[in-house]
Amino acid sequence: MLPLLEEMFKDFDLFPRFKINTEKLRNFLTQIRNGYSKKNPYHNFRHAFDVTQACYVFLTAANAA
Numbered sequence: 001m002l003p004l005l006e007e008m009f010k011d012f013d014l015f016p017r018f019k020i021n022t023e024k025l026r027n028f029l030t031q032i033r034n035g036y037s038k039k040n041p042y043h044n045f046r047h048a049f050d051v052t053q054a055c056y057v058f059l060t061a062a063n064a065a
Helices: 002-011 022-035 045-061
Strands: none
Touching (some): 002 022, 022 045
16 A cells, blocks of 8 residues: 555655655655554554545546646
């Protein structure tokens, strides 16, 4: 899922626009993934990715980005 998030950033041209360092983004996303509680079976990194990917689809399908 992490590589797919990176692709979304690339597709929206966010790296150059906001001067995002790719390695720092990878580390940040990894920390977010690792920070989710294992006690909650629903609100986890997979759910966060699902919401992010849905927003990505809505924005690209509507040519909003």
